[in-house]
Amino acid sequence: MSEQHITPRAKDYAQWYQDVISAAQLAEPAGVVRGCMVVRPHGWAIWEKIQGELDRRFKETGHQNAAFPLLIPLSFLQKEAQHATGFAMECAVVTHAGLKTVDGQIQLKNELEEPYVVRPTSETIIGHFFAKWIDSYRDLPMLLNQWCNVMRWELRTRLFLRTGEFWWQEGHTAHASHEEAREEVMRMLDVYREVYHDVLAVPVIRGRKSDNEKFAGALETYCVEAMMQDGKSLQGATSHDLGQNFGKAFNVTFQNKDGARDFVWQTSWGASTRMIGALIMAHSDDGGLVLPPRLAPIHVAIVPIWKNDAEKAQVLEASDKLARELRSDGLTVKLDDRDDKRPGEKYYDWERKGVPLRLEVGPRDVASGTAMGKSRIADAKDKVKVPFENVGVHVGAILDSLQKQLFERALAFRAANIVKVDSWADFQAVFADQNSKFVLAHWDGTTETELAIKEATKATIRCIPLAAEGFDDGAGKCVKTGQPSAQRVLFAKNY
């Protein structure tokens, strides 16, 4: 429980991000394993909450969980050309089995005939099994999901945002028609959007990736993009229309009603522990982590206040009763009865861990039958009285309100930092120095222009927003080349 200084956002945003993670004890660099992280209990508890919310929705939409091998035969990677080149540089490879001791030194023993790749994603090995399991249109759709860890040998890592190993889910489905597969792609994109909006309280923009940004091996990639507090964008989840690319590569065929054979149409979709990074950078402040109630491992921290043994007995009894009542309402409550810390330090302690609501219970409160409540994002001077009577109802209302406030605050921030830009000079001005906003601008649709814009400003096309996002205001001219453009696309610097 060391005292932890958090660098203010305005001073050094990147340092602030790391300080928040450290102060809340979410994770730390493994140190002994390049680029990998250790997710500490408080961080993993948040991930478990996210998993629960996603998993329930996956099952509601007809998917089943399964598990596939961590190791993938090297030859599998080679079967889909784009996929292979896309992941080649990031693969960790297992080349040996067994160890031997020579002169007291441990050495590798048996070289494998065919090396294995530690999965960077599982399209290939799942494709192999789809081929085995799918024969008829009656076997379709096949709707699977896997919760697992994957490894990508990244050159530059940042906790949660990009690490060598990370935890995620990858959905893999096979369908009888392209139309059906496309429906699946959009359905799962909307599941991600719902979880971001209703659970993480982070507004996202749904869209399609440009050819340059799409997944290696996909026909099209869709994504949700979220704005962080520095105006940069973070890709929150992806949903891929794989077409028949993997079906052809792994010979996944089925016989249709007319007796003809065809390749299946596949999708894959994923979201990772990176969501925790999005959560941090969307809501947290200079006081540390801010968690939306629906993801908080601890909803309420009760801090009892006493001066002597008689008061201690009294306030602990009242606090304990409160805790029990709140727990019976399904809330997770921490009664902080540590006697080696004074109340003030406990306040900071729970605040930097992101606990949504603190209840203070002292002799005065016991006498009045109310606790002093402070929501995580309220000013210290804006504490509210929370009656002991029906405390669950009052606390529930405060938490619901906080959940809503966080979403609205994030939405308002995004609205204030999203701009339509029509001149190249204005475009460059927005992205000058380290600055970023969400810029809706016209683009001529070529990779060449996209790369030229990136070269000049470091901003990239985050997505081509779906019409449903309401940003489309008709055709125009490319902000860089003046060539015709059908619709505005979303530019930003990104994580």
Added chain:
RNA sequence: CGGGGUGUGGCUCAGCUUGGUAGAGCGCUUGGUUCGGGACCAAGAGGUCGGAGGUUCAAAUCCUCUCACCCCGACCA
């Protein structure tokens, strides 16, 4: 992987230029006083200075290599 920076008790760092028996603050342990926004006093524990090799009578300090982390870039969820 290219450029820059940093590695010294759990944490933040001083000491290195000019080699000579490892320091501070915080945290931790014990006891006491405290307790409504980061308490105080006293007594303790804890480090072969990231690792390996070299120079030297002697290395945290000088040299070489290596590993890790951070920042910028390229790559990427």
